[in-house]
Amino acid sequence: MDALLAQVFTGISAGAVLLLIALGLTLTFGQMGVINMAHGEFIMAGAYTAYVVSTIVASTELSLLIALPVGFVIGGLLGLALEASVLRWMYARPLDTLLVTYGVGLILQQVARDIFGAPAKEVPAPGWLDGSIPILGYDFPLTRLFIIVLAGLCVAALLAVLRFTALGRQIRATVGNRDLAETIGISTRRTDRATFFIGSGLAGVAGVALTLLGSTGPNLGTSYIVQAFLVVVVGGIGHLKGTIVAALGIGLLQAFLAHALTGSVAQVIVFLAIVAFLQLRPQGILSVRTRSLA
Amino acid sequence: MTLTVSDLRVEFDGFVAIDGVSLTLEPGRLHFLIGPNGAGKTTLVDALTGLAHGSGEARYRTRDLLTLASHKITRLGVGRTFQTATVFEELSVLQNLDIAAGVHRARWRLMLPRRGMSEQVAEVLETVGLTELAERPAGVLSHGQKQWLEIGMLLVQDSSVMLLDEPVAGMSAEEREATGELLRRISPERTVVVIEHDMDFVRRFADVVTVLHAGKVIAEGTAAEIREDAEVQRVYLGDTVAAVTETTGEDA
């Protein structure tokens, strides 16, 4: 029973990490159709932001909390720059954005390598995340719990923005029907930029959070990006709820398989399971019928 | 060969787009399908060509079209065109027709290059009036010419049932006239069903008209009979509210 509970907790926290890294993608990939491979490097940038903030702010107790909003802004600005310089020309060629943004990602990796060096950096965790708390008799590490809470907060914030703000309405209108949105006076260019800012900012937040789990290197993003995209694909492109279910489902599956088998075999089986899953539901968990030629 | 549709129903997430339609589509006459926006005309064609899932039956030869995949329906001889003319823009007119003609070729011949053009393709080019443009990329054709090319593609396939979705929409008056004549020429040997909005065009060329409204057949007959039909007049003149509410996404 305890072992089972441990797997559930591991799975949920792995799912929360997946959710954090994939959340921004549901906006940029899901809503805008841009396949942004540099999303992984935005995550990396968030992680390095945490590192830089920790070197500037003396108090380790505070640096994480400062790094979170800074990471959001850094990630968002990177996204904004990418959108304004390259992607705006490529909305008619969604598949090609993948390679372009991959190229941007390569450059960002090398920039990180040149600035911070190839060896990975450690970011000290704040003291108040030391240790663990017992939940149902299981000692749950506080860092993991923090990530789960953070993922929950990010989802809630994103939902609130999409539902209740003018920007959210504009985003939904633009996604629903770009031409119509323009005729009713929405600046779709501005909306695109805002969407990209938020989506990329969330990658920055994810990066800050990831420093709690491991060290930060230039290749941090590459190790997460494939999984992040799979989460969005399984969740159904453009569906926030689907993404949440998919992230938790994949996290749990991975945790249970990793317990029974070795980690690498578990990961391979998860990949294969996803391929098999898409056989059953090619449009992801939450699919919508469309009347277009599809 | 007659295509018999009986009690066809198509639903999208609870919205009933086709609500128990029964139709007999016979060869040798130009059959028009009309109705206000949202009546379910395109959905009907979608259901018959495997694009939308429907229940009921659509019997053609010995098969029920509703159970077949799109490409198999085409191979059976039921072809369609789309409202937005969809031709292969980067390929030449000739290549477009050649690919369409592939239905009748043995598979292994795919491994051979195309040489010259078959008599049948030349004939069709003549019929649809695109002989001069055979070598041009289909992308440079005008809207009307693309529609003709689409019809030509069905002709080289020798489809015995042709379902044409608004072939004359967006055409000039002369082009419409030419298209009407073309349809008249090809209809004697096959079943031609045309979705159309323009009542003048319908009146000039239709042998039979079926009126759809809110997913149901409300009238069928000659153009003159339809014109006199009280129910049809009510649908077209009054009752616009219902039509508007159902327009969302339909026929777009």
Added chain:
Amino acid sequence: MRLPTLKHAYPYVGWLLLAVALLVLAPAVLSDFRLGLLAKYCCYAIAAVGIGLAWGRGGMLVLGQGLYFGIGAYAMAMHLKLADAGPGGVPDFMALYGDATVPGWWEPLRNGGLALVVILVLPALVAGLLGLAVFKRRIKGAYFAILSQALAAAFAILLVGQVKTTGGANGLNNFQGFFGFALFDPANKRMLYFIAAGILLVSILAMAWLYRTRFGELLVAVRDGEERVRFLGTDPANVKLAAYVIAAVLASIGGALFVPIAGIVSPDDVGVVASIGLLAGVALGGRASLLGPAVGALLIGYAETSLSEAFPGSWSYFQGALFVLVILLLPGGLAQLLGLVRRANVHRGNSVGDHLLRGVPRGEQGETEVTRSASEEAAAR
């Protein structure tokens, strides 16, 4: 009846030039070391030719060709290790990491002929099964790209995890012989170069034929209007499947040759980064052109080596910038430039064959539901 014209001869002239450069010029000019590098680039180029077919002509963004490159490479590497060990022998690394027993699934590869069969048939089977599953379910566009990438990632992870049987992250290396020829002998290395260059040239020739066949035209039609093809009575899944399988087999052949030439294969050669790396040359040369993918791959290989030698660390910047600039500004690659020049010099490009060779795919792109329904609405007015 269309007579063969200069236009039809054009790609063959290019092929002939490439053949002379690879088979006559390069061996005469280059040192053994450089020729060995060129041989390696040829292996990438063979995989690139397949990518040109699947991606350029078929519109399938194959992000995971490392999987097939890896299948060929590991099959070859396993055979070479077993051959080195001698009949009944155990490859050196197995004694190092494991219990010095050869796993059962290695045994068939002791036989050289069987190894070659595996190199040709296994990728076809894997790609066939995967393609069937994916294409029949109409998974395409970004979905397909991400799935294929994930499989390459999974394959690399699997290899790393199985140290005892695959050499893990270090991969397999230190090969002594190649079908009875000693690999340290420069003469045999030259022979390997000629084999790689020869296979590359033959595979380009095969593509030239394929592109001229009705299959080639149908593939382009599927790329530009998959659904339209369906309504013309052909299941586009079968067309895509054929192209995907051919691309997989070519990648596998490239991988198999890579092993004796490079002397090593590791998970780094098959993973996500390596897989996208294979695309760089194809994009640069011109994805839909006949010679573009191969020439692009050779150029990329050369550029990577020389830039890494001259300015260590600069390659990432260069490769990154290349992806951005080429895809953004020159989606048809160098072949597009050539096409522009040719068009300006000769005559207005009104021929479709010309169009194909220049190859700027359009239809492949706007496949998302959003853009499609929007354009339909616009057209329906």
